[in-house]
Amino acid sequence: MVDDLQRAGSGQLDPTSLLPPAEPVHLLDPDGTLHEDPDHPVGLDDAALLELHRTMIITRRVDREAINLQRQGQLGVYASCLGQEAAQVASAWALQDEDWIFPSYRELGAAIVRDVDPADLLHLFRGTWLSDHDPYEHRFALLSIPIGTQALHATGFAMGARFDDNPIVTVVYFGDGGTSEGDPHEAMTFAGVMRAPVVFFVQNNQYAISVPLAKQTAAPTLAHKAIGYGLPGYRCDGNDPLATYAVTRRAVERARAGHGPALIEALTYRMEAHTTSDDPSRYRSDEELEAAALTDPIVRLRNHLRNRDLLDDATERRFEEEAAERAQAVRDAIYDAPHGDPLELFDHVYVAPRADLAAQRDELRAELARREDDDGGAA
């Protein structure tokens, strides 16, 4: 078999094999009816489906708690993932434990799958510190605010894994807006050429702050962007947890098997404001929001589980209670959390200690001491 890579650039690679399907992969109707698709087997047992549901419920509850905390002045700002729980949780669910996730700033759901303590992420939004979890422990990189930049990191990481014959895959999350930045395009170029086992997971939530998709791209779909780099473009209904899982799993295992990177466009909708600082009434209508609410990912899986008698009232209550406990734990960790030691600002700038920074640290220490004296004197 002639390798696709040898054909790439020669005009011999058939581009139609890379094209996204005409319709996004969709398996679960809003009423919970499942349409099986032999090309996209789900392969999750009943227990796993319940776990998926439980994790989405926890995600939504913790997300709401974060919004509350911001409203109460405990967080500076927060970017909610309301409505995107399936896109995040089900895609992260499709990974092996050793696989790495490179998130943007909105991926609370993926973080929860990876057992990252949500409070640790929220410290970034509180401004306590700039991160608070160990990426190696969770295989979950730091949140990345400069749009799209993390796509290159995920690609480089995957290149390293490939060089070492380490059978891991990376998944990088970015948004519809992120597909316009240069970095993801350079990342896809590298990933294609280097055969890096990376999956570019685009959550198309229809907006980049106020800018709707139609003003973001003239491409037929975001998945079509993949083809220019020799990557297949996949599309799924991102509010359908089972379709998202199946499509991501296929792309991830394809990459793991050495067949190269892929791009997935998951169609979803940002139900909240861009962040708590944003006022979406300036650019979108209530009707649009109401229509989007009908495609809610959690209701959909719940309906499916209910239809199949897999979810009873007691289990549902248990999930809700657990979610409330998780939210309370986050609240306890964040509420009035003290800020760190300002002198620590000098500790992590370099690996090797530096005399110039040590001198500046001493300056700040002296300044703090003087202020304490002044405050003491005034009291």
Added chain:
Amino acid sequence: MTVTLAQAINRALTDAMAEDDRVLVFGEDVGRLGGVFRVTDGLQSRFGEQRCFDTPLAESGIIGTAIGLAIYGYRPVAEMQFDGFTYPAFEQLVSHLAKLRNRSRGTLTLPVTVRIPYGGGIGAGEHHSESPESYWVHTAGLTVVSPGTPDDGYAMVREAIASDDPVIVMEPKRRYWMKADIELPVTAPPAHEALVRREGTDVTIVCYGPMVRTALDAAEAAEEEGWSLEVLDLRSLSPMDTEAIVASVQRTGRAIVVHEAGRSLGLGAEVAARVQEAAFYHLEAPVLRATGFDTPYPPAKLEGYWLPDVDRILDLVERSLAY
């Protein structure tokens, strides 16, 4: 009339667009939303989507296409949403916007204005509080200004748009809501002239942008200690009004430079160098710098320790006077 800095800049954009239909305003979320700080509010509804438009999310694209539009004959005013998000456009700013005039031996004219909300002090998220002005000042071919008052917000943006050279307007975002009682349109001296905002006899405080207010507060507080501070607002960072700096230091014999940006190779270094070159024998004390530290910008809860404030300035005043 009470006008905020954000409103003054908005009015400057409005007036410039009304006067010259070659003026275009574009950037991320500047159209329908009116910008994340509402500085471009109302421009799209008044002038239409072709004159004020939302761009795709791509800063290199914004500056690069501004260059192309300028070469074609437009007068683009591009907004970078935040200081920390100018970096994807670094290539276009430094290699092209700054250099095309020179490379073309004066054939090409680049009347591009780049507006950048910058600096900290509003408890913002990571990458939203940077002070990258030294990068631009270090880049030959760019004019860099920073208003510290609403009047200057209006006047400097008008002057930037009218300029045939590319101008970077560094807008102190923590002062967007600062008010002044003025009638717009206002006129102001040209931006390349530094202005004494408060006269004093003991120490010259050289500042710009967000630190003008802070320096004035320090001067007020210093009075209680019996110290008389002169506050010199640079206004333009490139070119820098060396004459005004030197004249003030010749009167006071002492200077302290204040900026949010980290100390090393910040503007304070340049001011100190110029002062010792031109006023060495007038100096009673070394030029001191009240600045941010040479670390990445801190998380919001710690920014109060990091940013220069009245106390840090007064500590240095005391040190300067003790020489």
